[in-house]
Amino acid sequence: xxxxxxxxxxxxxxxxxxxxxxxxxxxxxxxxxxxxxxxxxxxxxxxxxxxxxxxxxxxxxxxxxxxxxxxxxxxxxxxxxxxxxxxxxxxxxxxxxxxxxxxxxxxxxxxxxxxxxxxxxxxxxxxxxxxxxxxxxxxxxxxxxxxxxxxxxxxxxxxxxxxxxxxxxxxxxxxxxxxxxxxxxxxxxxxxxxxxxxxxxxxxxxxxxxxxxxxxxxxx
Ligand code: HEC
Numbered sequence: 001x002x003x004x005x006x007x008x009x010x011x012x013x014x015x016x017x018x019x020x021x022x023x024x025x026x027x028x029x030x031x032x033x034x035x036x037x038x039x040x041x042x043x044x045x046x047x048x049x050x051x052x053x054x055x056x057x058x059x060x061x062x063x064x065x066x067x068x069x070x071x072x073x074x075x076x077x078x079x080x081x082x083x084x085x086x087x088x089x090x091x092x093x094x095x096x097x098x099x100x101x102x103x104x105x106x107x108x109x110x111x112x113x114x115x116x117x118x119x120x121x122x123x124x125x126x127x128x129x130x131x132x133x134x135x136x137x138x139x140x141x142x143x144x145x146x147x148x149x150x151x152x153x154x155x156x157x158x159x160x161x162x163x164x165x166x167x168x169x170x171x172x173x174x175x176x177x178x179x180x181x182x183x184x185x186x187x188x189x190x191x192x193x194x195x196x197x198x199x200x201x202x203x204x205x206x207x208x209x210x211x212x213x214x215x216x217x218x219x220x
Contacts, residue, residue: 034127044198045153080118132204134211
């Protein structure tokens with residue numbers, strides 16, 4: 001009995017250690033992809049516009065607005081190449097290529113993150129929060145990437161939602177000055193909650209945008 005006990009304890013520890021986490025790697029994953037931060041906002045921002053893959057219209061049966069609905073169709077955990085959702089965002093031609101024109105294609109980083117997430121088992125992963133640093137916020141390195149991940153699927157291109165483009169300093173500053181930017185992401189009364197149809201931004205992202213606005217919207 002004693003001889004058996006040690007190997008089974010080691011086996012148990014091995015199983016516990018192999019529980020999927022953000023750092024589990026199958027293909028090269030430098031930053032540790034997490035669903036909540038790197039995948040969900042990309043789907044909500046780029047795919048759930050009116051007439052598309054939201055919880056009401058579910059175009060072609062796809063609802064890309066939440067974890068539960070995303071994994072229902074077109075995702076084969078562990079096999080990104082066989083997943084139709086991956087195939088559509090990775091192909092730039094043909095009728096299954098998504099998002100269709102005139103919408104912008106996903107960036108290669110976004111496509112890679114989605115491949116990694118599927119490859120790692122398509123789990124509902126949340127990244128461990130690092131301390132939120134809201135000092136010396138830069139428009140270029142802090143604010144633009146947040147808007148790029150959470151907003152620009154709708155607020156960019158030739159016909160941006162609400163006629164509001166959020167890809168340049170000047171247009172973002174107008175939205176900051178008229179209070180719409182902070183009002184919408186903090187769900188303040190009198191403003192339409194943003195991202196439209198998605199969940200509230202993580203607290204750190206909201207705090208960074210507020211800090212940048214409070215600092216006088218510097219173009220830095
Ligand atoms: C899925 C599409 C979608 C996403 C993603 C999205 N928006 Fe919007 N947004 C809209 C639409 C549509 C409107 C116009 C709403 C209306 O006029 O009823 C709008 C309007 C707005 C307005 C004007 C609202 C007001 O009450 O003045 C602001 C500001 C805004 N969005 C900011 C953002 C920000 C910031 C993000 C990212 C954190 C974001 N949006 C993400 C679709 C989106």
